[in-house]
Amino acid sequence: MRHDLITTNEAIPALREEWEALWRRAGARPFQSPAWLLPWWSIFGTAHPRIAALRDEGGTLRALLPLYRLEEAGTAKLLPMGVGITDYTDALLDPEAPPDAVTHLLATALASETAPCDLPDLPPDAALLAAPPPQGWRAETWPGEPCPVLTLPDSIEALRGPISSNTLRKLRMSRHRADRAGGWSATTARPEDVPALWEHLVALHQSRWTRKGEEGGVLADPKVLAFHRTALPELQAAGALRLHALKIGGETAAVFHTLAGPDRLHLYIGGFDETRAFESPGTLLLGHLIESAVTEGLREVHFLRGAEPYKYSWGAQDRPNTGRRLTRA
Known part of the structure; x- marks a missing residue:
């Protein structure tokens, strides 16, 4: 060697x-x-x-x-x-x-x-x-x-095991409310749509964290933004990038940046429209992503660093770094 x-x-x-x-x-x-x-x-x-x-x-x-x-x-x-x-x-x-x-x-x-x-x-x-x-x-x-990880079952029906009953109830309610608000849909961005959808995610993320008193959140740093704008096409070419959008009544209500592979989905960062809080767009999109991961045959969903309570409500278990x-x- x-x-x-x-x-x-x-x-x-x-x-x-x-x-x-x-x-x-x-x-x-x-x-x-x-x-x-x-x-x-x-x-x-x-x-x-x-x-x-x-x-x-x-x-x-x-x-x-x-x-x-x-x-x-x-x-x-x-x-x-x-x-x-x-x-x-x-x-x-x-x-x-x-x-x-x-x-x-x-x-x-x-x-x-x-x-x-x-x-x-x-x-x-x-x-x-x-x-x-x-x-x-x-x-x-x-x-x-801590880095919570959800181990996926072999079927969507089996998700009722790891996911809490409260979260499943909230997901059903969110879907009903979104249906009444004009319907909802979740899609994975086509390559040509990635740049614009990323900027939409940035705007949603910064707005939410500014209202919480943390000006712009982690995407307030110009260097962090420059990194992501540089990395997006590279990750896309490597087949690792997945940018997901949720629409309610035809309008984008949530965007999630995820990284795929191998046999895993990594939930990196997201942005949600808080004016749509009644329909819980974050819950809707997460539910869709987890169900899609099961259908695709992935084995794990990684919520990545941080012990936020919502991660455990989806059935994730800690795997500390x-x-x-x-x-x-």
């Missing part, structure tokens, strides 16, 4: 094609795709990437760990690309990668480093969580945020 370390921004674009091929072979989450991380790097990145790559004798990329060095206020540390707005972080591993691939990746990325390496938001199955630290380094962990810090022994 050959170990490479990419430390310049100029060298990153050449990695794009084989990075995506590795991501597809690995069956990894959308958050580990170049369609997500390279737009993030273009907006939030520094001049100090530290991307560790592991290749076999034929030159095929078998494992990848995209880190970067952050220097501020006289201190430095290594972090995973995507940190902050990425709910799950991890290394990328080919099914044919050697068992100790992650340890080799870490050793390559941390070579000659003295700064600590923080790895937040590692899901329970993360390779970075289980791998032993490189020689000369020690590891400690900290508890991360974990943070890991590596420091010189």
Whole structure:
């Protein structure tokens, strides 16, 4: 196996094609795709990437760990690309990668480093969580945020098991009210409709959170908005993006940005028209998305970071993330 370390921004674009091929072979989450991380790097990145790559004798990329060095206020540390707005972080591993691939990746990325390496938001199955630290380094962990996950049954009828009776009753009532308000429909955006629908989501999201006293919510940050506008076409081309719209009486009442794969639906961010609160457009759209996921044969719906009560009313159970810090022994 050959170990490479990419430390310049100029060298990153050449990695794009084989990075995506590795991501597809690995069956990894959308958050580990170049369609997500390279737009993030273009907006939030520094001049100090530290991307560790592991290749076999034929030159095929078998494992990848995209880190970067952050220097501020006289201190430095290594972090995973995507940190902050990425709910799950991890290394990328080919099914044919050697068992100790992650340890080799870490050793390559941390070579000659003295700064600590923080790895937040590692899901329970993360390779970075289980791998032993490189020689000369020690590891400690900290508890991360809860990430509720709904395990899907084989049929829509079986959803009555995990979903609370109150939520099912609210869903039925919302559908009746929406029918009386002119009818409702839920659709997945066509590629040509994605940009306009995204801007509609932004407007709904910002309006709702401003009324709650948090000016614009998470989409108030110009850099976050720039990231999403850059990433949308990339994710769409990779087949990971799904932008869903709910209409009541012919007018858009809710929009949800989700990421698909593998066998999962990730509910990333949404916006809802609060003037339609009587019909509960958020409940309507979530119910539709969960039922559609069952019909499609998906196995899980991930509500991502945060312990908001509504997630548990849909039957989700916590799968907490974990943070890991590596420091010189």
